[in-house]
Amino acid sequence: METNSILETIQMISEEKLDIRTITMGISLFDCIDSDGEKARQKIYNKLMTKAKNLVKVANQIESEYGIPIVNKRISVTPISLIAAASDDKDYVAYAKTMDQAAKDLGVDLIGGFSALVQKGYQSGDVKLIQSIPQALTETSRVCGSVNVGSTRSGINLDAIGQMGQVVKDLAKVDPVNCMSLVIFANAVEDNPFMAGAFHGVGEADCVINVGISGPGVVKSALEHVKGQPIDVVSETIKKTTFKVTRMGQFVGDLASKALDVPFGIVDLSLAPTPNEGDSVAEILEEIGLESVGAPGTTAALALLNDAVKKGGVMACEHVGGLSGAFIPVSEDAEMIRAVNAGNLNIEKLEAMTAVCSVGLDMIAIPGDTTAETISGMIADEAAIGVINNKTTAVRIIPATGKKVGDEVEFGGLFGRAPVMAVNTNSPAAFIHRGGRIPAPIHSFKN
Amino acid sequence: MKAILTVLGHDQVGIVAKVSTKLAELDVNIIDISQTLMQENFTMMMMVTWDDATKFDTIKDGLNELGQATGLDIHIQREEIFDAIQKL
Numbered sequence: 001m002e003t004n005s006i007l008e009t010i011q012m013i014s015e016e017k018l019d020i021r022t023i024t025m026g027i028s029l030f031d032c033i034d035s036d037g038e039k040a041r042q043k044i045y046n047k048l049m050t051k052a053k054n055l056v057k058v059a060n061q062i063e064s065e066y067g068i069p070i071v072n073k074r075i076s077v078t079p080i081s082l083i084a085a086a087s088d089d090k091d092y093v094a095y096a097k098t099m100d101q102a103a104k105d106l107g108v109d110l111i112g113g114f115s116a117l118v119q120k121g122y123q124s125g126d127v128k129l130i131q132s133i134p135q136a137l138t139e140t141s142r143v144c145g146s147v148n149v150g151s152t153r154s155g156i157n158l159d160a161i162g163q164m165g166q167v168v169k170d171l172a173k174v175d176p177v178n179c180m181s182l183v184i185f186a187n188a189v190e191d192n193p194f195m196a197g198a199f200h201g202v203g204e205a206d207c208v209i210n211v212g213i214s215g216p217g218v219v220k221s222a223l224e225h226v227k228g229q230p231i232d233v234v235s236e237t238i239k240k241t242t243f244k245v246t247r248m249g250q251f252v253g254d255l256a257s258k259a260l261d262v263p264f265g266i267v268d269l270s271l272a273p274t275p276n277e278g279d280s281v282a283e284i285l286e287e288i289g290l291e292s293v294g295a296p297g298t299t300a301a302l303a304l305l306n307d308a309v310k311k312g313g314v315m316a317c318e319h320v321g322g323l324s325g326a327f328i329p330v331s332e333d334a335e336m337i338r339a340v341n342a343g344n345l346n347i348e349k350l351e352a353m354t355a356v357c358s359v360g361l362d363m364i365a366i367p368g369d370t371t372a373e374t375i376s377g378m379i380a381d382e383a384a385i386g387v388i389n390n391k392t393t394a395v396r397i398i399p400a401t402g403k404k405v406g407d408e409v410e411f412g413g414l415f416g417r418a419p420v421m422a423v424n425t426n427s428p429a430a431f432i433h434r435g436g437r438i439p440a441p442i443h444s445f446k447n
Numbered sequence: 448m449k450a451i452l453t454v455l456g457h458d459q460v461g462i463v464a465k466v467s468t469k470l471a472e473l474d475v476n477i478i479d480i481s482q483t484l485m486q487e488n489f490t491m492m493m494m495v496t497w498d499d500a501t502k503f504d505t506i507k508d509g510l511n512e513l514g515q516a517t518g519l520d521i522h523i524q525r526e527e528i529f530d531a532i533q534k535l
Contacts, residue, residue: 001479001494005533006451010522012532065503067524244532251531 010067016221017279018245019069020252021214021272023059024193026200026265027051027207029078029113037087041098044083048075048102048111051207051262056107058259062252070252071214071274071414075103076198077113085125092129096136096143103142112198114145117188120154120437130163134170137181144196150186150383152390156438161383165376165432172368172399176409179398180331180363184379186386186393191266191321197359197394208265210322211253214272215245217279219305223287234288235308242269242312250317268322269313270358271305273333275416281305281326282335293336294345302326303356323392325358331411331418332363340419347378347421355385360393365409365418368401375399377428388441448500449526452510454491456519462489466521469513470495473506489519494526 012018032043052075059070077083077099084092096114103111114136116126133145147164150156164184171178183197190201193210200208222241226233249267257264273281282293288301306325314320328350330336339345347364354360360382366375379395386393400409400420410417454466463482470477475497482491497506507523514521 001451001481001492002529002533003481003492006453006492006529009529009532010453064507065525066528067522068528247532248528251528 012218012244013068016215016217017274017276018215018218018248019071020211020249022072022074022193022195022212023055023070023252023256024074024076024198024210024212025052025055025207025260025262026076026191026204026210028200028204029083033083033086035086035088037084037089037094040083040087041094044095045098045102048077048099049105052106052108054260058256061259062255066252068248068252072109073107074193074195074198075106075108075111076193076200077111078200078202079113079115079117081116081123081125081129082202084129085123090128091135092132093136093139096132096140100140100143108142110142110144110195112144112146112195113200114143115147115199117148118157118160119148119151119186120157122160130167133167133182134174137171137178138174144181144198146183146185146188146197146199148185148188149379150387150438152187152387152444153440155440156186156380156383156387158380158432158438159435161376161379162432162435164379165372165374168375168397169372169399172401176365176368176398176400177411180396180411180415182396184395186383187391189322189392192323193268194270194272194323196396204265205263207262209253209257209260209262210265210268211249211256212268212270212272212322213245213249214274214279215242216271216273216281216284218245219271220278220280220284220287223284231304235304238305238308239312242271242309243316246313246316264318266319266321267313267317269309269317269320269324270322270327271309272327273329274414275332275334277334280333280335281328282333282339286335292342292344293339294349298349299352299356302328302353306357323358327359327362328353328357329363329396331365331409331416332414333416337417337419340421347423351381351385354382354393355389358392360386361395361397363396363398363415363418365398365400365403365420366423367405367420368399368403370399370423371427371429373427373429373432374423374425376432378423380428380432448503449494449496450523451526451529452493452495453522454489454519456489456517458484458487458489459517462491462517462519465513465517466491466493469509473497473509475506
């Protein structure tokens with residue numbers, strides 16, 4: 001019996017908050033398409049209830065027998081804009097309600113896929129889906145939506161970006177908290193297990209299990225033992241630690257896949273923080289040597305972290321996918337919140353950080369009077385970073401209606417609270433109103 | 448099924464006896480034991496086995512009861528998790 005290894009593992013789980021952030025079952029809805037919307041929704045409900053019948057039970061069993069917390073059980077489905085397009089429905093709110101009902105009945109935490117892919121243009125279903133987003137996400141509690149507005153191969157759809165700025169505003173008008181269920185992507189991935197951006201891509205199998213891990217506390221704790229040593233040692237330490245963390249993801253995914261008799265898709269190597277103390281990506285950056293996240297050097301430290309996480313994780317897992325990097329959602333990371341409140345971290349620095357980590361401007365509250373065009377401008381900047389750098393970027397910002405810089409928005413639970421951050425108030429309206437499509441970058445022509 | 452049992456808490460007379468008795472009642476076999484005192488804290492690890500794979504919850508509940516009665520922190524986890532993380 002190797003007592004040291006056992007103690008180390010127990011410590012990782014109990015003190016350093018290592019857990020499985022999510023087991024996400026991806027389910028294709030292509031066989032639910034029907035020209036009669038009512039019938040399509042019935043088929044969707046039945047398929048979700050059949051395929052995911054044992055998801056929560058199996059996850060709870062794994063949690064109990066192996067002592068690994070599995071924080072969320074989730075489902076992702078084929079983008080509804082593709083599934084509903086064959087029907088004559090005028091809007092797709094009813095589809096979101098069907099998804100919500102199935103999620104409630106199954107006991108899963110979230111269901112993603114109220115989504116549209118419009119990086120190059122709109123088909124009829126995309127138009128209706130995007131128009132339905134504010135009502136759909138307001139009248140449901142577990143449904144998440146996403147819209148892909150750009151890709152390295154297709155360029156950036158400026159019309160869609162213009163529209164999404166207004167959608168975010170409309171969604172915030174009812175309740176700013178609803179905005180946490182909507183992500184606007186460039187280069188969206190098809191096997192992402194994390195919400196709000198998860199959807200089940202068109203090239204995926206009928207049903208798969210994807211796993212997302214969470215382990216910033218473990219990495220931070222490992223780095224505490226190499227204080228003052230060269231940065232190479234930091235990189236090696238992160239690699240070794242994330243190897244162990246992601247092995248856990250592979251192990252749990254294997255177990256779930258066998259118990260559910262569903263193929264195992266991927267492990268997403270992202271280190272997802274939570275608002276709990278000691279479960280923060282910002283604290284890792286500070287442990288590397290920054291007085292506060294946001295200091296000059298933050299982008300470099302994050303780039304090293306992101307790269308070392310991937311290098312450590314790739315060998316630990318059979319298939320790696322999803323977003324796989326470091327997440328920097330402000331509201332979900334206690335140290336990020338502190339840095340914002342202390343004036344050490346602003347949106348411009350966060351934007352620079354998104355060029356080297358796994359996603360984008362995530363869970364950031366902005367003043368309620370920010371215009372739709374300014375939000376579109378922020379989306380366009382993020383999309384450009386993603387499209388030019390061949391990576392996924394995303395925007396999940398929350399216009400805090402009636403609030404100003406320094407106020408706070410409370411999301412609760414895993415999603416934390418977000419201090420309202422200042423946004424540059426110079427208008428990009430004339431740029432956004434030009435519309436059209438920014439052409440694909442020159443380096444996308446690889447054939 | 449093979450599992451690792453960990454017992455943590457303030458040292459007191461009869462911890463090993465109480466845990467072993469409970470395991471015997473539950474028809475669980477002990478194949479390895481390691482125990483130590485760190486300051487006042489008692490730390491014990493046991494590797495245990497039993498045949499009926501469906502009994503995990505019963506054994507866990509039994510040990511939880513003992514944990515509550517004695518004020519000890521008793522955890523049981525299937526062994527494979529430790530190998531998965533620590534070994535290639």
